[in-house]
Amino acid sequence: MNKRKPYVRPMPGWWRKNPYFIEYMIHEGTALFVAAYAFVLLFGLWRLSQGEAAWNGFIAALQSPLSMLLHLILLLMIGYHSYTWFKIMPRTLPPLIIGGKRVSAAAITAGGFIATLLASLALLGIAWGISQ
């Protein structure tokens, strides 16, 4: 595929040698679970498009213990994504200045967690409202 073969220093498992990098790799690994959840939604949409029997089959599958286990893992991993997303936000965001003072890292992270809480409550309220 690629004729040019530059020397690449072999460093398999480099991230296992440092707790900071282990955390980094777990954080990056949550992307796989975000993708998995997107596929669950996409699959549900596909079943919905096939009619009532297909949709009911999808709901029955969601009620199985295997699906519960999968969703518990999804919940933990996407929850971890949410936690780290706001934890590193002070470093991913350009410096935020309010009233001439730089907003502290802790305040940015706390703001993110509060926003998540509010967004979650709003979403639950909307889901409750439209499903009545």
Next chain:
Amino acid sequence: MKNRQLKRSHAPIFWGLFGAGGMLAALFGPMLVWITGFAAPLGWLPAKAASYQGALALAQNLIGKAVLWGLISLLLWHAAHRIYHSLHDIGIHGGPLAKSLTYGVAAAGTLWAAALLLGV
């Protein structure tokens, strides 16, 4: 060698999709999984939440279509971008195959979701 103008980088587009999907997942992800994985199928929400009519009404509503399409595609683009760049960390250095398995899958999922939503 004329027309060697510096082309505008397409990186900001992918970065934007990554950022939007990451923010969506961070703000709404846990509650979404809780609703679609537990609350709706187990009947903790009103019965319409898991019913065919309820789901169909959501997918047929214009705002519902936009929400579902945005959600599915942005989560896919976020994951694709992150996985593509993480491949480097585990010793797989880019290339067309890695691109098609990440961004390509996200693009296919985006198109498929659009086709399904236009069809219902």
